[in-house]
Amino acid sequence: MVKKYNLKGPKIVVEPPGPKSKKALARKEKCVTSGIRIGLPAALELAEGPFMKDVDGNVYLDFTVGIGVHNCGHRPPEMVKACQDQLDKFIHICFMVSPYESYLKLAEELSKICPGKMTKSIFLNSGSEAIENALKIARAYTKKKWIVSYRTSFHGRTFMDISLTGKEKPYREGFGPLVPNVQHVEFAYCYRCPLKLEYPSCKLACADTIRSIMEKPPLQGDVCALVGEPVQGEGGFINPPPGYWEKMRKICDDNGVLFIDDEVQTGFGRTGKMFAIEHWKCDPDMLITGKGLSLGMPLGGVTGKEEVMSAPGPASLGGTFGGNPVCCAGAIESIKLTKKALPNTKMIHNVEKKRLNEWKEQYEVVGDVRGLGAMMGMELVKTKASKEPIADVTRNIQLNCFKKGLYILTAGQFGNVIRLHPPLVIKQDLLEKGLDIIESALVEETKKAGP
Ligand SMILES: Cc1ncc(COP(=O)(O)O)c(C=O)c1O
Incomplete structure (x- = not known):
């Protein structure tokens, strides 16, 4: 028997990191080498399909899939x-x-x-x-x-x-x-x-x-x-x-x-x-x-x-x-x-390519949009002309998404690339939901960073 949890999300019930996650992170500082950095500060207890649940009850949509691992979602039966x-x-x-x-x-x-x-x-x-x-x-x-x-x-x-x-x-x-x-x-x-x-x-x-x-x-x-x-x-x-x-x-x-x-x-x-x-x-x-x-x-x-x-x-x-x-x-x-x-990667590519290219048209900070299939990313820069990398804003976008219930990763020589790793089996409405979160985080964080 494979256990089922019917996780649904994204759903934030306590601002993350919640109290239980904070406790876990404090323990990590005491018992795990400083060579390992935690990317997103929530301790997780369950994962199923496209979702992960933290110890405080928040459910996240996962566009990191364990750093490019769970292509078919978490724990396919x-x-x-x-x-x-x-x-x-x-x-x-x-x-x-x-x-x-x-x-x-x-x-x-x-x-x-x-x-x-x-x-x-x-x-x-x-x-x-x-x-x-x-x-x-x-x-x-x-x-x-x-x-x-x-x-x-x-x-x-x-x-x-x-x-x-x-x-x-x-x-x-x-x-x-x-x-x-x-x-x-x-x-x-x-x-x-x-x-x-x-x-x-x-x-x-x-x-x-x-x-x-x-x-x-x-x-x-x-x-x-x-x-x-x-x-x-x-x-x-x-x-x-x-x-x-x-x-x-x-x-x-x-x-x-x-x-x-x-x-x-x-x-x-x-x-x-x-x-x-x-x-x-x-x-x-x-x-x-x-x-x-x-x-x-x-x-x-x-x-x-x-x-x-x-x-x-x-x-x-x-x-x-x-x-x-x-x-x-x-x-x-x-x-x-x-x-x-595999066939679903076509939908993922088309949806992501369209949205990311619209952002490139609309927002000065989106310098480059690239990728193949379901491996799409965008490089964030101060201005399109300067191509100056903005790693801090990129990190803030990642944290902003996290607070809204979406896990994403960053990458790149300058830490200024947002990379999307949705599960290959994701449905279109959920993919769009994740992209909506990224867009709102992008707008909020670039506004905060100023011109
Ligand atoms: C292209 C590539 N090669 C090798 C590795 C190392 O794999 P592992 O972390 O399983 O040792 C990674 C990990 O991210 C990778 O992305």
Whole structure:
């Protein structure tokens, strides 16, 4: 039996954070590292579908979905049931000890849904760990040294991951020395083009710059992999223009470089396709999964081409919990649910694109509106002409939405991007309700900030 709560919202009964949430936050200060910052100050006790309920009785509409995880809403019954069924059989064995059905079946499913010919997988506990493993595999396969990644990227929290991630604060600062032989390059961030050019007359010159970096010493002939998010998530929902990933694929091929496609945030329908890279004609050598892979059960994966995935030596990869049976059982059901949810991303995209573009016309602070499928965001600036980021106002909008019963996230190099992660199964009226809240918060907070 899967428990039902029939949560309805958004409904604010006590101004958040209410007294019970405040108590929880005070406890957090005493018993949890200061390295973890709480984005929105309510302690939660229940989540169901598009809603979350806090300990004071407030119900929020959730446009964060656990940072891009619950694409099919919280606790879809089919997925909970699949996990329960597996719990009734066994919780953990360790795939390094003996194989089991849910791991094998999930690997087979991924080879069916991943683009190109990627036939082998390994499962880990998180997206971060999956990135680590992909790079170990890439080194084993190519025997080359350098790894190229994007300055505005985010790839997780381990030492390898923060070495790939370009943003110093808060991810890297104080943690050095980091992993050597990582070369950062600029992404196709058209709104703030690093080359001050415009698409399409630029002819994707940013990609040519990467080619020249790869083809000159010290990288020349010694680049193992390019790691990239097809659409950057934490970096600010940045989707490169048409032709970009095709051009990068060619550059990788010309230089014997593997392309590692980090789909931890973009994967499983978020951009309107199962994987975001499918918006371009570019087959990766390895594809990284996490987050929506198992709709909330901790799981990450690397799926790759046969020859690449066969490079590591016996027993060189693994981990006690990687590919936990319950998580894999949940993931198999998640994939089924995601396939069903995919068509609804069209409605989400159309509604969001229309509203956000209207705001761009109407409000001086909306500098850029961008995104694919249900991965839309807007960049907030002092004026359209100056493009000066307004992180404080962006944060205030987030808090204002929270007080009105809507959870949203911010992102971007300057913290000035509002990103929308509604569940892919959301109904139009609820989506509109969430957007109404954002618009009223936008108007109120920009008025408060003054001209
Ligand atoms: C693109 C991308 N890669 C990797 C990660 C790391 O995944 P995890 O937090 O599961 O370790 C994230 C997390 O936000 C991500 O967005």
